[in-house]
Amino acid sequence: xxxxxxxxxxxxxxxxxxxxxxxxxxxxxxxxxxxxxxxxxxxxxxxxxxxxxxxxxxxxxxxxxxxxxxxxxxxxxxxxxxxxxxxxxxxxxxxxxxxxxxxxxxxxxxxxxxxxxxxxxxxxxxxxxxxxxxxxxxxxxxxx
Numbered sequence: 001x002x003x004x005x006x007x008x009x010x011x012x013x014x015x016x017x018x019x020x021x022x023x024x025x026x027x028x029x030x031x032x033x034x035x036x037x038x039x040x041x042x043x044x045x046x047x048x049x050x051x052x053x054x055x056x057x058x059x060x061x062x063x064x065x066x067x068x069x070x071x072x073x074x075x076x077x078x079x080x081x082x083x084x085x086x087x088x089x090x091x092x093x094x095x096x097x098x099x100x101x102x103x104x105x106x107x108x109x110x111x112x113x114x115x116x117x118x119x120x121x122x123x124x125x126x127x128x129x130x131x132x133x134x135x136x137x138x139x140x141x142x143x144x
Contacts, residue, residue, distance in 0.1 A: 061077060066103075091137065
């Protein structure tokens with residue numbers, strides 16, 4: 001783990017597509033409602049989480065510098081390399097050879113990779129640094 005607290009590890013395991021049951025009756029986050037006892041169709045998470053398969057990859061989070069963005073250690077990030085990395089987006093970057101996930105901040109004062117935890121400092125992107133943005137985080141898969 002580097003001084004900025006969040007690393008990611010990449011897994012290259014390939015698996016077959018698994019279709020999961022999808023109940024079309026929504027789950028109430030407020031007052032309960034009667035549930036239907038049948039499945040109306042199946043759900044392939046690839047269809048919902050991945051817009052562009054050839055430019056998408058997943059990584060597992062290590063560290064806690066992004067807790068304020070609800071990104072926790074052990075979460076899996078879905079990252080799209082084809083999306084533009086612009087101000088306010090959560091990105092996966094390589095900084096001087098080390099992977100990190102941070103929020104990109106582009107201001108008149110400069111460009112920064114911002115942690116979302118008060119214990120960590122922003123990473124200013126300076127001309128002499130080797131920084132590559134690998135992609136924009138599109139989804140976080142979080143296990144409770």
